[in-house]
Amino acid sequence: MNFRMLSTAWSISLRGFGVAMLVAMMGCSVFRGPFVLERWPELVITEQPQTSTEVTVSYFGVSTLLIQDGKNALLVDGFFSRPPLHKLLLRQKIRPNISRITDGLVSAGIAAKGELGAVLTVHSHYDHAMDVAVVANATGAMVLGSESTANIAQGGGVPKDRVVVIKPNVPLSLGDFEVTFIETEHVPLPGTRNKLLGKRIKAPLAPPATEFDYRSGPFYTIHIAHPQGRALIQGSAGYRENVLESFDADVVFLGIGGLGAQSDNYVADYWKHVIEPVDPQRVMAIHWDNLTLPLSTRMRAAPQLVPWHRSVNEVIERLDELGRKHGRQLKLLPVGRPVPLFRH
Numbered sequence: 001m002n003f004r005m006l007s008t009a010w011s012i013s014l015r016g017f018g019v020a021m022l023v024a025m026m027g028c029s030v031f032r033g034p035f036v037l038e039r040w041p042e043l044v045i046t047e048q049p050q051t052s053t054e055v056t057v058s059y060f061g062v063s064t065l066l067i068q069d070g071k072n073a074l075l076v077d078g079f080f081s082r083p084p085l086h087k088l089l090l091r092q093k094i095r096p097n098i099s100r101i102t103d104g105l106v107s108a109g110i111a112a113k114g115e116l117g118a119v120l121t122v123h124s125h126y127d128h129a130m131d132v133a134v135v136a137n138a139t140g141a142m143v144l145g146s147e148s149t150a151n152i153a154q155g156g157g158v159p160k161d162r163v164v165v166i167k168p169n170v171p172l173s174l175g176d177f178e179v180t181f182i183e184t185e186h187v188p189l190p191g192t193r194n195k196l197l198g199k200r201i202k203a204p205l206a207p208p209a210t211e212f213d214y215r216s217g218p219f220y221t222i223h224i225a226h227p228q229g230r231a232l233i234q235g236s237a238g239y240r241e242n243v244l245e246s247f248d249a250d251v252v253f254l255g256i257g258g259l260g261a262q263s264d265n266y267v268a269d270y271w272k273h274v275i276e277p278v279d280p281q282r283v284m285a286i287h288w289d290n291l292t293l294p295l296s297t298r299m300r301a302a303p304q305l306v307p308w309h310r311s312v313n314e315v316i317e318r319l320d321e322l323g324r325k326h327g328r329q330l331k332l333l334p335v336g337r338p339v340p341l342f343r344h
């Protein structure tokens with residue numbers, strides 16, 4: 001066996017070992033994460049919509065939220081593909097999963113043309129924006145977001161006249177909804193991912209592409225005002241000080257992804273700078289699920305990768321304590337079912 005054969009055999013056996021490890025990890029419940037909604041039955045919203053014109057919200061994992069009032073429907077992010085862990089770990093190219101997106105749109109009742117007015121994106125990482133083009137092309141919806149998100153839409157074939165690069169702090173009317181994008185920050189990430197935060201997608205991005213090709217662009221908090229109430233959506237667990245003082249909200253959707261790796265002080269500051277200025281009665285935790293598993297009504301938490309981080313359930317426990325201390329209800333949304341957005 002010459003050197004070349006030896007090194008090829010070595011690399012094949014290494015790759016085989018890597019794949020075997022991955023399969024073992026993915027089967028292991030530690031890496032799949034614990035169930036969440038079953039752990040907190042008292043926090044899960046059980047109310048049913050009373051009328052067809054009541055504003056409702058339906059949750060589809062990460063920060064994908066469908067908000068509708070019987071006349072108009074808005075979808076935050078619209079991420080349904082949820083590529084598997086091994087593709088991300090091996091840095092393989094990913095692409096929108098058409099059947100998962102179709103199933104998601106059908107279950108949300110927005111699969112037909114004209115059922116969805118707009119897709120609003122909080123930033124352009126793959127777990128928020130990779131499906132915007134497929135969703136917009138299937139439904140005829142407008143895509144609203146940063147220039148980076150516009151490049152994902154354009155790379156996926158959405159006509160330019162249905163893509164809107166938003167201006168921060170300038171309200172847009174969509175039926176009875178008034179939507180405002182406010183610049184914010186992203187939760188700190190490990191390693192290279194942190195250095196790439198804020199980098200832009202500068203040209204149309206056609207799939208397949210790697211996770212790293214989905215550069216974040218700027219980050220937005222989205223404020224939604226409607227005659228029935230006001231909501232604030234914080235997709236990533238980052239914050240910018242003193243930008244929310246002129247907004248109020250009955251409900252805040254609070255992204256908690258990555259919060260388990262942050263200090264107690266960070267969690268307290270996140271609450272202080274996102275929740276306190278807008279003074280909501282309810283805080284609904286989102287972005288807690290293991291986004292490498294398919295959407296399910298029994299979703300598992302993002303796994304706790306190192307023992308010194310908090311688990312998702314510990315983060316929820318901490319936020320529930322903060323809510324009680326400040327007179328606000330922490331809530332969890334059931335998956336895939338509309339619940340009243342503004343009833344208290």
Ligand SMILES: [Zn+2]
Binds near residue numbers: 186
């Ligand atoms: Zn992100």
